[in-house]
Amino acid sequence: MSLNHEPALDATEQDPSTDPPQAVDERVIRPLQAGELVLLVDQKQRRYVVQLSTDGEFQTHAGSLPHGELIGRPEGAAVASTRGQRFTVYRPTLSDFILTMPRGAQVIYPKDIGPILMLADIGPGVRVFESGVGSGALSMAMLRAGADIVGYELREDFAARATKNVGSFLGDAALSRYQVELRDSYEGIDDHDFDRVVLDIPEPWRVIPHVPEALRPGGLFVSYSPSITQVIKVTDELRRVGFGEISTTEVLNRTWHVEGQSVRPDHRMVAHTGFLTRARLTR
């Protein structure tokens, strides 16, 4: 995905009187309105997420774009900055938002988040224990799939950032299914009867001894780790405490250039991000 990682405007500084658009029925075709998040894509495919306000302006190196030019327009409309730079405007997808949202900790990228949802079999009503929550990227995807999350996070600023990101994109209603606690998950998991445990922390093997008490039999465990030495420790510990069905996957995502006679893999790809280790609790 050729998403640009230039800092976006802080799309989470929302007008509290306005519901985010994602809380609204997606099937209804509505013109863009003040308070909504929009995605602007320029001619070089650079992407920016911006929150519309009646007197706001999007500033670029090629002039400014008054938000008033966007409010009332349909998605997919073409607009131009004061110096003729052309943009197409859309409502952002979750992937757009994750790649441009304000971050505390490093996020898990959409290429891994999608597979994690399947590996952990996340769906409506599933109770998830997550640690750490970081910037809330993975939390957002699991909440949108309908999960209820208890998250342990060490850092107060990251917990606040994750909560703010969730509210900005999914709306405040999603926060009722998102309980973030300032806790060290290496020290234990207080709650029980979770259906899933999903970890993205430096030493996940230190949480695994606590998982059999917290997870229901047959429950799924998924851990994301950048390094294979972490995976080895996780796998050894999963075996030791009685997990079965243990597997590790790496997701490689290669895009293609398709234009006329020039059809080939893109020269650049994000090759390695992390390993996904999945297991099920036996009794």
Ligand SMILES: C[S@@+](CC[C@H](N)C(=O)[O-])C[C@H]1O[C@@H](n2cnc3c(N)ncnc32)[C@H](O)[C@@H]1O
């Ligand atoms: C890489 S970030 C998680 C990113 C997150 N998965 C996302 O997609 O936005 C790792 C997080 O784990 C937290 N963390 C590290 N050790 C922890 C521990 N023992 N207990 C709870 N949180 C921890 C860090 O503060 C950090 O926010």
